[in-house]
Amino acid sequence: MLLSGGIESSTLLHMRHGQDELHPVFIDYGQRAGQEEFRAAQQQCARLGLQLKKLDMAQTGHDFREGQNTKLHVPLPHRNLIALSLGLSYATQISAGWLMLALNLEDTLAYPSASTAFIAKFQDMANVLGSVEIATPLAALSKAQIIRQGMALGMDYTQTYSCLLGYPLHCGQCPQCLHRREAFRQAGEQEPADFYRA
Incomplete structure (x- = not known):
């Protein structure tokens, strides 16, 4: 299972545990928030007694960032292609039958490398290489619906990480923080007053 420490992958981890x-696999591809994401992923795994595998692609991300006029928070274009490829290789190495990716409904509509068409094409490629099935169990659910399911499982979402900027405390203003805030509002759930910097 690809684990970023965010809402979706952390919820899926808890849903499938047992x-x-x-x-669980964390991929460091040089993303600005990588350190905080990894910390959150470690917390989720520790709570469930699971060992987290880290695949380090940070230097590759830094190499991509050198050629960018604007330093992007996520340096690698089509990151899901890279994440799925690494995940497939690791799944093959450990003889896993499934590779799980925690996409939500909004992701599948907003990003080409998260679309159902892309996942289907990647599955076709995986079938040529072996028998690993690509699973996206949350792809029909909105972020708010996923939060409701996680709350029903007793999840502590303060131990997940969403901010693009990589501060220990969520900035509250970047696109990911705004999506997170709106999803909690739609879910009818409150986050702690001091969860965001602003």
């Missing part, structure tokens, strides 16, 4: 033999 049902599958889980091998």
